[in-house]
Amino acid sequence: MTTTMTPYRSGQSGRDGFLQLLRAEWTKFRTVRGWIIAAIVVAALTAAAPIWLASTAKANDPETCVRGQCQAEGSNVAIGPAGTAVVDTFYFVHQPIGTNGSITVRVSSFGGSGHRPAVPTGYAPAPQTEPWAKAGIIIKSSTRPGTVYAAAMVTGAHGVRMQYNFTHDIAGTGTAAPQWLRLTRSGDTITGYDSADGKQWTKIGSAVVSGLPPTAQVGLFVASPDFNEATGNGDNRIGGPTAASAVFDHVHLTGGSAGQSWTGSQVGTGTGGLPTNARVKCHGCGPSNGPGPGGFASTNGAFSVHGTGDMAPFEPIVDPLHVSFFGTLFGLIVVIALGALFITSEYRRGLIRTTLASSPRRGRVLAAKTIVIGAVAFVAGLVGAAIAFPVTEQKLADNGWRPPVWPHYSIISGIGLQVVLGTAAIAAGAAVLGLVAGVVFRRSTSAVMAIIGLVVVPVILAVVMPIGVGTWLLRLTPAAALSLQSGVQRYTQVSNVCAPYHACFPLAGWNGFAVLGAWAIVAFAGASYLLRRRDV
Amino acid sequence: MTRAIHAEWTKLRTVPSTAWLLLAVVALTVGVSAMASGIVKCPASCSTDTTKLSLTGILLGQAAAAGLGVLVVSAEYSSGMIRVSLAATPRRTVLLAAKAAVVTAVVLAAGTIAVLGSVYASQLLQPGNGFTAKNHITGLSLLHGPTLRAAAGSVLYLVLIGLFSMGIAAAVREPAAAAALVLGVIYVIPVIADVSLSAIWQHRIERWTPMNAGMAIQATKDLAKLPIAPWPGLGVLGLWSAAALAAGWLVLRLRDA
Numbered sequence: 001m002t003t004t005m006t007p008y009r010s011g012q013s014g015r016d017g018f019l020q021l022l023r024a025e026w027t028k029f030r031t032v033r034g035w036i037i038a039a040i041v042v043a044a045l046t047a048a049a050p051i052w053l054a055s056t057a058k059a060n061d062p063e064t065c066v067r068g069q070c071q072a073e074g075s076n077v078a079i080g081p082a083g084t085a086v087v088d089t090f091y092f093v094h095q096p097i098g099t100n101g102s103i104t105v106r107v108s109s110f111g112g113s114g115h116r117p118a119v120p121t122g123y124a125p126a127p128q129t130e131p132w133a134k135a136g137i138i139i140k141s142s143t144r145p146g147t148v149y150a151a152a153m154v155t156g157a158h159g160v161r162m163q164y165n166f167t168h169d170i171a172g173t174g175t176a177a178p179q180w181l182r183l184t185r186s187g188d189t190i191t192g193y194d195s196a197d198g199k200q201w202t203k204i205g206s207a208v209v210s211g212l213p214p215t216a217q218v219g220l221f222v223a224s225p226d227f228n229e230a231t232g233n234g235d236n237r238i239g240g241p242t243a244a245s246a247v248f249d250h251v252h253l254t255g256g257s258a259g260q261s262w263t264g265s266q267v268g269t270g271t272g273g274l275p276t277n278a279r280v281k282c283h284g285c286g287p288s289n290g291p292g293p294g295g296f297a298s299t300n301g302a303f304s305v306h307g308t309g310d311m312a313p314f315e316p317i318v319d320p321l322h323v324s325f326f327g328t329l330f331g332l333i334v335v336i337a338l339g340a341l342f343i344t345s346e347y348r349r350g351l352i353r354t355t356l357a358s359s360p361r362r363g364r365v366l367a368a369k370t371i372v373i374g375a376v377a378f379v380a381g382l383v384g385a386a387i388a389f390p391v392t393e394q395k396l397a398d399n400g401w402r403p404p405v406w407p408h409y410s411i412i413s414g415i416g417l418q419v420v421l422g423t424a425a426i427a428a429g430a431a432v433l434g435l436v437a438g439v440v441f442r443r444s445t446s447a448v449m450a451i452i453g454l455v456v457v458p459v460i461l462a463v464v465m466p467i468g469v470g471t472w473l474l475r476l477t478p479a480a481a482l483s484l485q486s487g488v489q490r491y492t493q494v495s496n497v498c499a500p501y502h503a504c505f506p507l508a509g510w511n512g513f514a515v516l517g518a519w520a521i522v523a524f525a526g527a528s529y530l531l532r533r534r535d536v
Numbered sequence: 537m538t539r540a541i542h543a544e545w546t547k548l549r550t551v552p553s554t555a556w557l558l559l560a561v562v563a564l565t566v567g568v569s570a571m572a573s574g575i576v577k578c579p580a581s582c583s584t585d586t587t588k589l590s591l592t593g594i595l596l597g598q599a600a601a602a603g604l605g606v607l608v609v610s611a612e613y614s615s616g617m618i619r620v621s622l623a624a625t626p627r628r629t630v631l632l633a634a635k636a637a638v639v640t641a642v643v644l645a646a647g648t649i650a651v652l653g654s655v656y657a658s659q660l661l662q663p664g665n666g667f668t669a670k671n672h673i674t675g676l677s678l679l680h681g682p683t684l685r686a687a688a689g690s691v692l693y694l695v696l697i698g699l700f701s702m703g704i705a706a707a708v709r710e711p712a713a714a715a716a717l718v719l720g721v722i723y724v725i726p727v728i729a730d731v732s733l734s735a736i737w738q739h740r741i742e743r744w745t746p747m748n749a750g751m752a753i754q755a756t757k758d759l760a761k762l763p764i765a766p767w768p769g770l771g772v773l774g775l776w777s778a779a780a781l782a783a784g785w786l787v788l789r790l791r792d793a
Contacts, residue, residue, distance in 0.1 A: 057733030323731045329724045337716035344712065348614050444712035445610060446553075449603050452719045453596075460723050461568075461595060463730045466576055503731055 021359055021368040029342065029372055038338045039380045042331045046384025046423065047391075049327025054392040057320055059400030077314050077405060078146035078268065081211065085404040086166045087225075088145035089268030089309025091294025092138070094219030101255015102184040103137050103218050105248045106198060107154045110135045110177040112224065113245040113306050126227035126242055131157035132310070132495055133224035135246030137183050139190055139209075140217050145268040149311070150207045151221065152181045152192035156244070161493075162192035162204040166313050169493045170205040177246070185255065188212050198250065219262065220248050222294060222307035228497050243294070245306030266293040268309060315494045320401045321409075321419065321487030322503040324392050328423050328485070329456055331384060332430045335377045336455065339434025340447035342373050347442045352536045363528045366439065370524060373435050374428040381427030385420040386411065407487075415487055418509060422484025429481060429516040430455055436520070436527035454519070455479055462500035471498065471506040478519045480505065483512030540625045540634035547617075548608065548638050557604040558646040561694065562653060565597030569654035570661060578666035578673060585757040586667055586676055587683045590658030591690050594754070597650055598747075601643050601694045602718050605701025608635055609784070610711035618793045628788045632706065636781065639698045647694035651687050682756035689753030689770055696770070697722065700746060700777040706784025722747050739763055746776045 029035055080086035097103070112129035136153025150164035152172070160172030160179060172194040180195035191206035224244035294307030346352040359365050389411050397408055409415045433455065437447035458477040462470035474480050483505035490496070490508060498504040505512055548554050572592035578584055612618040625631045659676050667673040678684050704721075705714040726748050729741035742748045742763035752762055752769025759765065764772065 053728065053732065053734075056737045318733065320733055323733050326727055326731055329727060330720060333716045333720040333724060337712040341710075341712045443614075444710075445603060445606055445715045448712050448715040449599060449719065452716070452723070453599055456719070456723050456727070457596065457599065460727045460730070463727065464592070464595065465572065469571070469575055501730065 025372040042380040043384040046331035047387040050324040050388040054324040054395035085314035090223035091307030094217040095260040097218035104182040104252040106250040110246040129156035133244040150190035164207040172204040225310035243308040249302040319488040325485035336434040339431035340438040343438035344444040377431035378428040382424035385423035436523040439527035470500045478516040480512035481516035544634045544638045560600035561646040562650040565593035565650035566653040569593035570657035573658040573661040587756040588754045601698045602701040605698040606705040609705035643698040647691040703780025703784040
C-alpha cells in the first residue's frame with residue numbers, strides 16, 4: 001500500500017510575506033502595555049511641553065528684551081504690501097513717473113560712507129561697505145514706508161540685484177560699480193536691466209507690481225542696513241547702523257512730467273533694524289550714534305546720494321514658535337527609548353532567536369520593525385503636535401506675539417503643516433535611530449544614551465559653545481532636523497546672525513531633516529549588516 | 537559592609553562596560569574642554585571665564601558618568617543578577633550603600649583625571665588664543681582659590697550625577713527608561729532654560745535643576761550675577777542626588793526584585 005505523504009500545510013498560504021512580518025511586529029508592539037502607554041506619553045509630552053513654553057513666554061517684557069523680542073519696537077518697522085512687517089528706510093531722490101516710462105543711470109561709485117558702529121577693540125570692525133548696502137534706481141508707489149516698489153541696484157557684496165515688494169530678489173549679471181542700471185515701467189510691469197557700458201543691456205527680470213498708481217515716484221536711492229555680528233556664545237553680539245553713499249550720473253528719465261525737478265526725501269525714520277530701547281548687547285546702537293538721515297547733492301548732472309537703512313522683509317531675532325516647540329525634545333527622549341526597547345527587549349528575553357527562526361531573512365525583520373516603530377512614533381508625534389500647534393499659536397498671540405511682526409499661522413498653512421508634520425517626522429526618525437542603535441549595541445542603556453547624545457545633546461552644546469562650533473553641530477548631527485519647527489521665514493537678502501541661542505538653525509526646513517534622514521538610512525544599513533553577520 | 541563593597545567592586549571591575557564608560561568620562565571631558573579652549577579666542581581684553589571654559593567638557597563627560605550610574609543598577613535587573621545579589625546581601629540598604637560607594641570611588645578617580653587633563657590642556661591652549669597677561673587674563677592655575685574650587689567641584693559634580701543616575705535607575709529599574717529619564721532631566725531642561733522666553737522661568741530653572749544649578753560650581757567670574765552661588769548650586773544637585781537615591785532605596789525596600 002503506497003500512500004503519498006502530503007506535507008502539512010496550515011491552510012493559509014503566503015504567511016511568510018512581508019505583510020505578515022509587519023503584522024507580527026505590530027502585534028509584538030501592541031501587546032506590551034508599557035509601550036502603548038509610552039506612545040501615549042510621547043503624544044502627551046509633545047502636546048503639553050510647547051503649550052507650557054508658549055504660555056510662559058511674554059512678548060515685550062522688559063526683563064526679557066535681552067532676547068530680542070523688543071527688536072521690532074525700537075526699530076522702524078512698516079507694514080508691507082503682503083501685510084507682513086518690513087523695514088523700509090532709505091534716502092530717495094525722486095520725481096513723478098506716469099504709467100509708461102523708464103529711468104537709466106550709471107552708478108559710477110558706491111561704498112560705505114565711513115559711519116560704522118563702535119566695536120570694542122579686538123573684534124572685527126564693521127565692514128567698510130555692508131554686504132547688503134544698496135544703491136540704485138527705484139519705482140515706488142509713494143514715499144510712504146511699506147508701499148509697493150521695484151528696484152534695480154548695486155549692492156555691497158552681492159552684485160547687481162533686482163528686488164521688488166521686499167521679499168523678491170533676483171540676481172543680475174553685473175558685479176560692482178561703475179554699473180549701468182535701467183528700469184522700464186509699462187503699467188504695472190516693471191523690467192530691470194543692467195549693463196557694464198551703457199550699450200549692451202542684459203535683462204535681470206521683470207516684476208508685476210500690482211497696486212502701483214498711475215503716477216508713481218521714480219528716482220535714485222541709497223540704503224545701508226545694520227551691521228550685526230555675533231561675538232561669542234549666547235546673545236553676545238555687536239552691531240549698529242551704517243551708512244553708504246553713491247554717485248550717479250548719466251541720469252535719463254522718460255515718462256516723467258515736464259518741468260519737474262528732483263526732490264530728496266528720507267523714507268522712513270530711525271536707524272534700521274536694531275533696537276534702541278532693548279538691552280541687546282549692542283555697542284554703539286541708538287539714534288544718538290546713528291548716522292542721521294541721508295541727503296543728496298547734484299552738480300553738472302551727477303548726483304551724490306548718501307543714506308542709511310534697508311528695504312527688506314523684517315526678520316525677527318527670536319522665533320517664539322520654534323522656542324515653544326523645543327518642548328518636543330521631552331517627547332523625543334521617550335521615543336528614542338521606545339525605539340531601542342523594541343529590539344533590545346527581544347535580545348534580553350531571547351525572543352530575537354524565535355523571531356529570526358520564524359523569519360530567517362533578517363534584513364526584512366529589521367525593515368518591518370523599522371516601519372512599525374517609525375509609524376507608531378509618527379502617529380504619536382502627529383497627534384501631539386496637531387494638538388500643540390493651534391493652542392501654542394493662541395497662547396503666543398495672547399501673550400503679545402501678534403501680527404504683523406509675529407505672524408499667526410493656522411495649522412493648515414504652509415508653516416503649520418511643516419511644524420506639525422515635521423515634528424511627527426522627527427519623532428519617527430528618532431525612533432528609527434533608537435531601534436537601529438538597539439541592534440548595534442543590543443543593550444538599551446547604551447543605545448538610548450548614544451542616540452540621545454546624538455540627537456538632543458548637540459542642541460545644548462550648540463547653545464553654550466561659540467557660535468561657529470554650534471552652527472556646525474547643528475549642520476552635522478540629526479539635531480539639524482529641529483529646523484522644521486521654525487515659524488519665521490529667513491531671507492537670504494537680510495543679514496542676520498543665525499544663533500542657536502535664538503532657535504535659528506543653519507539649515508532651513510526640510511534640508512535640516514535630510515540630515516536626520518541620512519543618519520537614519522546609514523544607521524539602518526549598518527544595523528542590518530550587523531544583524532545578518534552576528535550570532536544571536 | 538566591607539564585604540558588600542568588595543562584592544560590588546568585583547562586579548563592577550569585571551564587566552567591560554565599566555572601563556569603557558570611565559574612559560569615555562575622561563576622553564569626552566578632556567576632548568570637549570580642549571576643543572573649547574582651542575576655539576574660543578580673546579582678541580583683546582575680554583570677560584571670558586577661562587576656568588569655566590577649560591571645564592566645558594564636563595557637559596558631555598557627565599553623560600558617561602550617568603551611564604555608569606544607570607548600568608550599575610539596571611544591568612542587574614536586566615540579567616536577573618539582582619536576585620543573586622540580594623540573596624548574598626539581604627540588607628537592601630547595605631547593598632545600595634555599597635553600590636553608591638563604588639560608583640563614588642570610580643567616578644571620583646576618573647573625574648579627577650578628566651578635570652586635571654582638561655585644565656592641563658587648557659593651560660597649553662588658552663595662551664595661544666590671546667588669554668595672556670597682556671589682555672589682563674591671569675593664567676589658569678589650580679593654586680588660585682576659585683579655580684581650585686571649580687576644578688574640585690567639577691569632580692564632585694560628576695560624582696553627584698553618577699549617584700543621581702544610580703538612584704533613578706534603582707527607582708525605575710528598566711534600563712532604557714532610566715537612561716532616558718536621567719538624560720532628559722540632565723540635558724533637555726537646560727535647553728529649555730537657555731532658549732526660554734520667560735525670564736522668570738529661566739531664573740527658576742537655572743536655580744533649581746540639576747545641571748544648571750550644579751554647573752554654577754564652575755564659575756569664577758561675576759559671581760554676583762549668577763542665578764545661584766557655586767556651592768549652593770552644587771548643593772541643589774546634591775539634593776537631587778539624595779532624593780533620587782532615597783527614591784531608589786524606597787523602591788528597593790518595598791518592591792520585589
